[in-house]
Amino acid sequence: MTRKNDTTRLRKKPVKLEEENDRVGKKKAKESPMSIYTLGVILSLIGAGIFLFLRMRAQESVKTPLNAPRVIKERSSSMPLAPHDAERFWGTYRSQLYFGMRTKYPTSPLFGLMWFDQFVGQGMPAVRHWCNQGDRLPRYGWLAHDGVNFGSQEIVDHRYIMMTDFVKRQGGSHGGDWTARFSLRPVPGQEKTVMSLLFYSVLQGQGKLTPEIVKNRLVAIHGSTEDLGSFTLRFPKSASNVKKTNFLTTYSPVVDQLKEVMMSRMLLENYEKGSKQSYIALGGHRMPPDFDGEPNFVVHQVTVSLPFEMEVVFESGSFKDRPNSLSGDTLTSELSKYHSHFDGKFENVFQLGKKNFGGHEVLLAKAALSNMVGGIGYWYGQSLVQSKYNEKPVEYWPAPLYSAVPSRSFFPRGFLWDEGFHNLLISKWDPEISKEIIGHWLDLMNQEGWIPREQILGDEARAKVPAEFVVQKNENANPPTLFLPLKLLIADLIKSEKAKDHDYLQAVFPRLKTWFNWFNVTQTGPIPFTYRWRGRDSETKRELNPKTLTSGLDDYPRASHPTDDEYHVDLRCWMAFAAGILADIAKSLGEPHEEYKATYDILTNNDLLDKLHWDPVTERYADYGLHSNKVKLEKPKPPKNIKQGQTPPSPQHLEKVRVTKVEPKNQFVDSFGYVSLFPFLLQIIEPTSPKLGKILTDLRNEKMLWTNHGLRSLAKIAPLYNKYNTEHDGPYWRGPIWININFLAVRALNYYSTNEGPYKDQARSIYVDLRKNLIDNVLKEYKRTGFIWEQYDDATGHGKGSHPFTGWSALVVAIMAEEY
Incomplete structure (x- = not known):
């Protein structure tokens, strides 16, 4: 067999060079489509990868911060405030509220004011909270505010006029203290008005709010958060015209529906012994069903006849050498001092008096x-x-x-x-x-x-x-x-x-x-x-x-x-x-x-x-x-x-x-x-x-x-x-x-x-x-x-x-x- 095969092989005609080249070319031609296809697939995959990469970069680009040093440095919550940061740390930074306070920190606790009239119509009251053109208030706005230390605002509601004043005091390592005062007087013909003021504190993040209740009256809220440390919000007893006090401690999952959460926790109570009138009151400690956590929303309600004045005092736990409470006569004195400084600075900066503007024009400008x-x-x-x-x-x-x-x-x-x-x-x-x-x-x-x-x-x-x-x-x-x-x-x-x-x-x-x-x-x-x-x-x-x-x-x-x-x-x-x-x-x-x-x-x-x-x-x-x-x-x-x-x-x-x-x-x-x-x-x-x-x-x-x-x-x-x-x-x-x-x-x-x-x-x-x-x-x-x-x-x-x-x-x- 071997010899026969060898003889057969030897009897074949010699292959010419041209024929060999043609045979090799045909073989390569058969192999080339596969090689080109493979190369094409590889190049396509590379191109697709580059395209996807660039597209992903483009998609990410819109939400990627500029790679440059920030103008405003981020503050660590564990560090005391620098003096220039502390000065403007607290403020009336809840612009949409008639009155609200917060810090310049993302998870700051929020403080705010609500109010409503008692004994007016049927159903739920018209609660004021966010500034709203639908409230149709005749007038409201700041009369004096320096952007840093104090402000005085007049709010003219339909039956009364309210002044909201606040003053800050620097001290400690968390922006110091502040006090808000709310003074109300009836408009002529509305002397018998009865209304409720409600001041609240709510947490946005981690922290704790503990109400201090004495004889069924909320006298203070003790709190602590990462950025503020410990603090106390006090409600000093008002001198006169207080008819009722009530409170609410509850949980609110969101901060944009505080009014709705509060209103859902309201009750009707007897106004006075023997009276057939009922007034709208907060319901005390009322947590959501099936919720076993801590309260994050505490409200103080005081129902009053007019005229009336109330103070809310915030005190920072890190303010160790506080000379006295920023309330009463001390608050009045500080307000007077800041008003005087504001008036002097205003004239110095804008010089309207020198330009012969009169009283009404200067009041508008202020x-x-x-x-x-x-x-x-x-x-x-x-x-x-x-x-x-x-x-x-x-x-x-x-x-x-x-x-x-x-x-x-x-x-x-x-x-x-x-x-x-x-x-x-x-x-x-x-x-x-x-x-x-x-x-x-x-x-x-x-x-x-x-x-x-x-x-x-x-x-x-x-x-x-x-x-x-x-x-x-x-x-x-x-x-x-x-x-x-x-x-x-x-x-x-x-x-x-x-x-x-x-x-x-x-x-x-x-x-x-x-x-x-x-x-x-x-x-x-x-x-x-x-x-x-x-x-x-x-x-x-x-x-x-x-x-x-x-x-x-x-x-x-x-x-x-x-x-x-x-x-x-x-x-x-x-x-x-x-x-x-x-x-x-x-x-x-x-x-x-x-x-x-x-x-x-x-x-x-x-x-x-x-x-x-x-x-x-x-x-x-x-x-x-x-x-x-x-x-x-x-x-x-x-x-x-x-x-x-x-x-x-x-x-x-x-x-x-x-x-x-x-x-x-x-x-x-x-x-x-x-x-x-x-x-x-x-x-x-x-x-x-x-x-x-x-x-x-x-x-x-x-x-x-x-x-x-x-x-x-x-x-x-x-x-x-x-x-x-x-x-x-x-x-x-x-x-x-x-x-x-x-x-x-x-x-x-x-x-x-x-x-x-x-x-x-x-x-x-x-x-x-x-x-x-x-x-x-x-x-x-x-x-x-x-x-x-x-x-x-x-x-x-x-x-x-x-x-x-x-x-x-x-x-x-x-x-x-x-x-x-």
């Missing part, structure tokens, strides 16, 4: 400032955020915020663009408070450089916000108004020789740079040196002009049909302003500043600005985009194809939709108003520019923006002046007068009236008249209504919108003081 600083709150929690890489909202990292609020009743939370205006006033009163607020906002920056524009932190804050406004999207900006107070602050910080001031600039600068870069990456326009607000809805059919919430000017008319090709003059001006401040900070720190200076020079170049945003037809600055003035809201016609047996919908039941009568085209947006003024408002127009003269002439024209109450937001000749944006959404920035933009206008007029140019005298004349109109109208409305308002009607000057609105409307104080 109330406006006091409500601004008295409305500063502290929150801790997580925002809900979303990027285009996240299918669903995700939680931001847990973070604190110390911030003023626009309105205690309607907007008791932090708003980014409001905060810049707030601190124009706060920085004049107390620069340290302002620096801390700005630091808190900058510490909310993620690694992209984005700051969520609305901060809804914690259960109490979230309970006040409609669901559709809770999620913040990382493509959406807000005007970088923090640069407004920074312009005022850095002048002093640069000159300061204090190490802490230099350290502050060093801390904020990296975050400001990152923020500025984020705008230049995410908010750029379609052509060089233009900018575009993101977040407009191009698909909506309900809105007459799709809102631009991110600009802060909400329904102010922009291009009627949003596209990626539009660009906005106000955002360009904000970026110019920010670039100039960054150049100043960088130069003062010895950092490279040339790039910011070059950006500032380009964005303030009047020739380039005019080329991009000056409409030669209307002779005004304007946005540019796909636009038509011929749009209307109309009831849609009922559908024609109605199946047999179906009833066609009635036209009046169909919601109005937008109808475009003339097709839009790319053009300047013909809507003269606040947006048109931004090159003037932020002082980018040269004092010698003829365009400044045209703007000043238009300002003073009563058919345009001028009224006897301030500058209206949209000219009377504008197509959408006072038009509803949907069938149900009334005009917001389409006519009413807003104090923040009027402040910028007065500030700009002051600038142009003090810089050489052909329009100097014209600017001065308008400045004098506009300043007077604003002051007179805010004062008139405060006298008439008891409140400072969100906006003012351009026809009557009457206050409109939410109230009290002592956010940027409080800038009337700076206008009075001529502090710009």
Whole structure:
């Protein structure tokens, strides 16, 4: 067999080289598809892995803090407070309450006041707790508040007037003591009023509350928490007019429903022996069914006839050398001392007496400032955020915020663009408070450089916000108004020789740079040196002009049909302003500043600005985009194809939709108003520019923006002046007068009236008249209504919108003081 096989093998013809190569090639050809396929699979897997990795990084990026040192250092709860921290550790930081106290620590115990009238109607009483426009109180607000040590507030309810006063005393290692006093007197004709005051303490985290009850009366609450150590809250016995005392010790799983928990534990009791009247009382020790834990919510109730006065005394366990109790005559003396100091400081800072303002005007100004600083709150929690890489909202990292609020009743939370205006006033009163607020906002920056524009932190804050406004999207900006107070602050910080001031600039600068870069990456326009607000809805059919919430000017008319090709003059001006401040900070720190200076020079170049945003037809600055003035809201016609047996919908039941009568085209947006003024408002127009003269002439024209109450937001000749944006959404920035933009206008007029140019005298004349109109109208409305308002009607000057609105409307104080 072996030989035969060998012979057979030898008899085969020799294989030619070409045939061998062909055979090998065919073999390789058979093997190659498998090799290419394997390589393709490997490369695909690598690509998919890289894609998934990058996508995961993008998904995480929106909720990842910026990798830079924090401006506000985190405090360890186990360490005693530094003196500068202790001074502002306690405060009226529960902005949404008529009266509440807490510390600037995430799990601080919360203290607050509730009250209600007895013997009024049937059913549950109307309990006051959170500031609520639905309560329809004739007036309430701080009359004096220094932001640190004390405050005095007047609350006018329908049957009585209540004063809430508090004073702090430093001592120990946990922020010291404080005492609150509540004094009530009846309004004329209501002398027989009987009402109940309720003061409570509730824990947010770990800790203990132990009530001290003597003869069925709650005389004190003894507590301890990680951040406060031990403390006592005492309820000294009131001198007279006390009818009944009651208490409640229970457990509340959440802090945003304390009123509801308390009301569910109420009982009816006999008011007096032999009386047929019953009064509403707390039910004593009442824990939830099947709950065997410790109480975390303790309430003291005192039912009284008027007049009446009550004190609540908080004493820190670490305050070992306390000279006496901060109550009674001692409290009265301390209140008097702080009132006197407040009045002296107020005149020193704002000098209204020297400017010949009278008593009523000064009282308004003090109330406006006091409500601004008295409305500063502290929150801790997580925002809900979303990027285009996240299918669903995700939680931001847990973070604190110390911030003023626009309105205690309607907007008791932090708003980014409001905060810049707030601190124009706060920085004049107390620069340290302002620096801390700005630091808190900058510490909310993620690694992209984005700051969520609305901060809804914690259960109490979230309970006040409609669901559709809770999620913040990382493509959406807000005007970088923090640069407004920074312009005022850095002048002093640069000159300061204090190490802490230099350290502050060093801390904020990296975050400001990152923020500025984020705008230049995410908010750029379609052509060089233009900018575009993101977040407009191009698909909506309900809105007459799709809102631009991110600009802060909400329904102010922009291009009627949003596209990626539009660009906005106000955002360009904000970026110019920010670039100039960054150049100043960088130069003062010895950092490279040339790039910011070059950006500032380009964005303030009047020739380039005019080329991009000056409409030669209307002779005004304007946005540019796909636009038509011929749009209307109309009831849609009922559908024609109605199946047999179906009833066609009635036209009046169909919601109005937008109808475009003339097709839009790319053009300047013909809507003269606040947006048109931004090159003037932020002082980018040269004092010698003829365009400044045209703007000043238009300002003073009563058919345009001028009224006897301030500058209206949209000219009377504008197509959408006072038009509803949907069938149900009334005009917001389409006519009413807003104090923040009027402040910028007065500030700009002051600038142009003090810089050489052909329009100097014209600017001065308008400045004098506009300043007077604003002051007179805010004062008139405060006298008439008891409140400072969100906006003012351009026809009557009457206050409109939410109230009290002592956010940027409080800038009337700076206008009075001529502090710009």
